[in-house]
């Protein structure tokens with residue numbers, strides 16, 4: 496598949512801290528304040544925006560932003576970041592409405608995957624596949640990649656050594672891990688997301704013509720802050736999918752116990768812990784990643800990914816190599832400007848260097864959390880970014896454009912145009928990933944079953960009819 500639709504869903508952690516003497520608000524209460532402008536405008540807390548994205552409150556109280564369908568690498572990074580800006584605007588608004596009611600509270604939104612109570616919330620990637628792809632058999636080859644991918648795109652986490660079940664290392668030592676999500680995956684491949692937490696979700700809901708397409712739902716990833724980490728996550732996964740579809744020869748590396756492996760790999764920053772394969776041998780995470788990278792080199796050398804964005808892919812492959820070298824040599828600072836876990840680890844080491852505190856010190860837990868605070872100038876990632884200490888993929892104006900406008904190259908463009916036109920014409924509408932519908936039923940519902948089609952005369956007709 497040459498072009499490929501990708502979308503990223505991000506659930507955010509939300510909390511508030513009251514000022515002096517102020518009562519603290521429960522998560523449900525803050526989420527209500529947070530969604531108030533959305534509910535006022537749409538009478539719902541599950542909406543699609545002009546930029547083609549979906550914004551909603553799922554079970555629990557984690558606001559979720561799902562990007563529009565993107566088919567470009569830089570484009571998906573811009574739309575992922577646009578989500579942060581949209582979520583932060585709502586947080587600022589929530590603080591203002593709280594203040595107007597005499598409640599002095601700051602609202603914090605975290606683009607991370609674990610809270611202090613040991614709960615986990617996701618960042619899901621969606622990749623369009625051809626209908627003919629056999630997801631289960633492909634999974635055997637894909638799982639070793641997904642299990643070891645945290646070396647190149649983990650968000651980093653201090654894993655407390657204290658007992659307390661989920662999220663604690665069994666050896667009792669507090670450790671710094673590659674991944675936020677690794678401790679919370681329970682299954683290799685399955686069709687359920689919530690209960691069994693599989694790495695790959697096979698639920699067959701393509702949001703498209705099901706005779707032509709599948710949507711692969713990957714729920715094993717961390718939410719990323721640094722643009723190059725998001726880029727590398729998506730580009731490397733797309734490259735691997737493309738190779739598997741092309742039948743590129745790959746060494747068999749079937750992991751014996753994927754869930755155990757992902758945790759073991761996460762807890763070993765050297766990347767050298769042996770992981771059991773089904774054939775009785777072992778490989779290390781570094782070796783598995785090197786196999787995939789070598790295969791990618793061969794694939795690109797044989798004319799793979801001959802497209803306009805080839806330079807972006809080459810940038811990713813170079814970075815991929817640098818990250819593996821850094822893990823191997825232990826010189827993590829070499830990639831601290833590019834990869835989230837290394838950026839976070841550098842901040843932690845700096846504080847340890849100044850103060851001598853141990854890894855289990857609350858001050859470092861605070862850094863682990865504040866790294867993901869999305870408020871510009873307050874969150875630690877944002878501070879690093881403003882100082883030019885982390886690399887970028889897109890510019891602020893590009894993020895702003897993605898905040899206002901849907902991707903022009905996919906069906907999201909049609910959704911965006913329809914929502915803007917219906918809003919301007921003051922017509923109520925209902926929209927989902929596939930359908931565009933005027934609520935009063937006077938006009939025909941349009942079903943956009945081809946996610947690649949950015950133009951459609953039926954939508955032109957629908958929009959023209961709106962004003963009449």
Ligand SMILES: Nc1ncnc2c1ncn2[C@@H]1O[C@H](COP(=O)(O)OP(=O)(O)OP(=O)(O)O)[C@@H](O)[C@H]1O
Pocket residue numbers: 500501502503504549561562563564565621622623624700701702703708709710711712928946
């Ligand atoms: N055909 C497709 N192929 C790949 N990605 C798609 C396709 N259609 C939509 N997407 C992307 O999939 C994501 C769907 O997000 P959404 O949160 O609605 O997920 P869901 O899995 O359908 O539902 P939920 O999260 O409510 O369980 C979006 O980011 C969207 O851009």
Ligand SMILES: [Mg+2]
Pocket residue numbers: 504559561
């Ligand atoms: Mg979702």
